[in-house]
Amino acid sequence: MINTIRYGSFILAVVAIGFGLSFGVLFGPSWVQEQRSDLIWLLSITIAGALMLAGFWVGRAPLKKGALPDERLTHNVQRVMSLIVVGFILLSLQLLRSQIVISKDISEPYFTPQNELVQDPRIIRDQLSVQRGRIFDTFGNQVVGIQVTNGLVKRTYQNTYINPLIGYYSPLQFGNSGLEDKYDDYLTGKTGANPFLNLTRDLLHQPRIGNDLYLSIVPDLQQFAQQQLGAVDGAIVLLDAKSGEVLAMVGNPQFDPSQLAFDPTVDDTLWDAQTKEIQKRWAALNTDPKIPLLSRPTQGLYTPGSIFKTITLSAALDSGKTTPDVIWQDTGKLTVDGAVFNDPNRPTTSRTDWSTTEGYMFSLNSVFGQIGLLVGGADLEKYMQKFGFGEKIPFDLAVAPSQPYNTKGFLNSRAAVASTGFGQGQLLVTPLQMALVAATFARDDASEPKPILVKEIRTHEGLVVKRTLPEVWKRPILPETGKTVRDIMIQSATKGYVGLNGGGLAGSGAVVGGKTGTAEVDTAQLINNGWYIAWATKGDRAFAIAVVIDHKRSGEGLRDAMPRANEILKRALSKVQ
């Protein structure tokens, strides 16, 4: 009988432990999702403890009557010991639970009712200790690196001309942007590294080593482009037209990501001061009316002006609605449904007959207003979309889509179609988009390349993890149309305004096609955007460029944008045999 009770109570104790454990497992996950209250667990473990104690209590044979004092003491002490053992079992269960069962859930970030973040600081420590990948230019010169002190990693910046393309790295405060954000998984080694190597490094307490990015940027051209742009607002994009690789990409205003880089290697006591300083800079960047955080080459939206005539021309020729030799009337102004558009561009005001080709060469608004009307609003929009308007260019940096119009149904009005035809209307384009348009005509099949900034991702030791191969993004027009437009662009760069002002790059040995543009932003103040898009081929190389000079008083593409582009193209071509 006594033995039955003892065994029974032992089983009871085992069941009690199982009860406590299973509750810990069952209510572990739900505990975190909700209020993170431990009440159910505490209740279950208390019951488990009480049951265990009862088990021990009954399991011990009761004291016989007339026992000696020493026997009595032994009996009592054994019970005290069982109480302490139960206490320690509860402690063990609690440790088991918090160290194993719900350890993942505990480390999840939690927001208090006051919306304060409560988060394991180790998450940030791990981010700060990862040996983040480096970034190199196309020749393998380091642009962004790291400096490790006491196991903490500081981001270092070596090339002030390329820095604005990198984006900021601020895991403690503002997160990441640009390449630092897009390639974060590669840079931290989460993706692309040998998983076995990662495991061994974790086991050996060595920090993970991230993968390195190799950019297509040519440092010399990048620096030269920035010098050409100077301090003027605007943007320059230089592409390798064959591969789509971005060789240089600059814009003003810009910002330097090293300003926001936190340096964890300094003494702990300086962290707060440093954080405040960075927050001040961040606030300044965000409240700056010139919005320096906006990347002008890819996110800056500008009215294209006459450079857009390239697209109008392509649409008209590709849809077979006109030919290069068709003659148009240009009397110096075009009246569409009562709206009057002046055309100040005619080289000889006495002449009124102009062919399509001449219209492009001399950038005649009346001619292209009429061509626009001939193509029609719907087809014009269709061709814009074929060139990539209205969608985000697949690129390594944040991009803004170029837009055919701002208000829906804008192109239903004939006046609007005419205005759009010569590049005004409600058009807004990014420099990258226009550089891609230019590149289209340097390619034999008139396809639009996919722009590339990150050429390769390699491990720290130099093994290639991922290589970006040239791809076609769009095929906007037939190859024959491309050939025709190319010829017209060459005419423009030899005998048109562009050619007459040195845009043909005579003596460089290259074939050049180009178009200037002067977009009216504010007619009263005479504020204009000066544009130039061009391509140049020499040997087996081809370059495409887009330059925009923003909001200049009496600005003009021919005077402001083209000379800069010419210098850059010359420099790029000088390296080609």
Added chain:
Amino acid sequence: MQITPKVKKSNRLRLTEMQLLVVPALLVLVGMLMVINVPNQRVGWDAKDLWMFFVFFGLLLATHLALSIWLPRADQLILPLVSALTAFGLIMSQRLETGRTGNIASRQVLWIGLGYALFLVVALGLRNIMLLKRYKYTFMFIGLGLTAAVAVFGAEINGARLWFRFGVFSFQPSELLKIILVIFLAGYLDDKRDLIATSNFRLGPIPLPPLPYLGPLLMVWGISMLTLVVQKDLGAALLFFGVFLIMLYSASGKASYVVVGLVLFFAGFFLAYSLAGRVDQLAHIQVRVDAWLNPWPSGQGRSYQIVQALYSFANGGVFGDGLGYGAPYFIPEVHTDYVLAAIGEEMGLAGTLGILCLNILLIYRGFHVALNTTNGFYQYLAIGLSSILGVQTFIIVGGVTKLIPLSGMTLPFISYGGSSILVNFLLAGLLMRISIERKT
């Protein structure tokens, strides 16, 4: 189980102890080498800091030799167990030393050195333990006097007035009070031994302990409540009362006394808790209880410490991050009350359960001593001293793991701190002394 072999007067070898002492010595050596070799240490340790190991090794050797010469028959497990826990403490204080904490590792070495000295002085020098019994009232007066003095003149650290400041060192009398209380109660219970049998004392239907028990019960309850309210020291209050109930039960064998005692204590506690909103002096109780039930909403405020400790435990897993590779320094004051969280993070569940095992073995050994000793006073004294270890470990480990409300207590032999180390070595020395007074 007879681990302590019967030794002849001529045989002075304490082989078991010697063999077992290899473990703590190796523990400190390996631990220190690991800490020295961690690459991202913020405090630069180098090979010359191994002097701490050699000091520790010397202490073990000296204590062992002294015991072999003068006290060969004393228990052979207490010293290795105490040393293993101390070894953890030494490694952790070295590991957790940062610019903010100051040179806690070398100070800990000093305290441990003084601790071993005190251990030997008590074990070898206290020839007549009965002296403690004779002067129990004197001790109690001194203890209460110190406690009262600290409540009035003490320095306030972290919102609790528990310390006397002497220059750079501070001393916590409540650490000593727990030993004095045990001595007093052991003497008192031994005196009233014969009154155990009869109990006709009731309050209505409730059976009450006879007056000789009721008196001290009310007194200790009073002391606990005063500690809780005046000194704001929830941990000490729990410890005093818990140890007292264990001793009372061991002497009387009556669970009903314990129940009455517990009801009294929790009634007092709940009264204090419910009044916490209105009385400033009790506000700390509510803070502790709220942080226990759900610390997350105030995770950036009042419950910051416990939340950080939970992160530490959670990051440990089974085997931990490895000594020196975790980040326990996110927990404020981690080297004192929260040292177990640091162990949990860097040595994992294996480390924390190991600490619990060492503790339970030490407690078991204390009870073993109690049951083998010759007279009632020794028995009660050994039971009281062992249960101090048990209850204190439960309170602090339960607190940092959020099993019970947190109350500031040190983890015996492991937490950094002078008074705690000294008092625990004093406790171990007393157990050592009692172990000689063995039957047969």
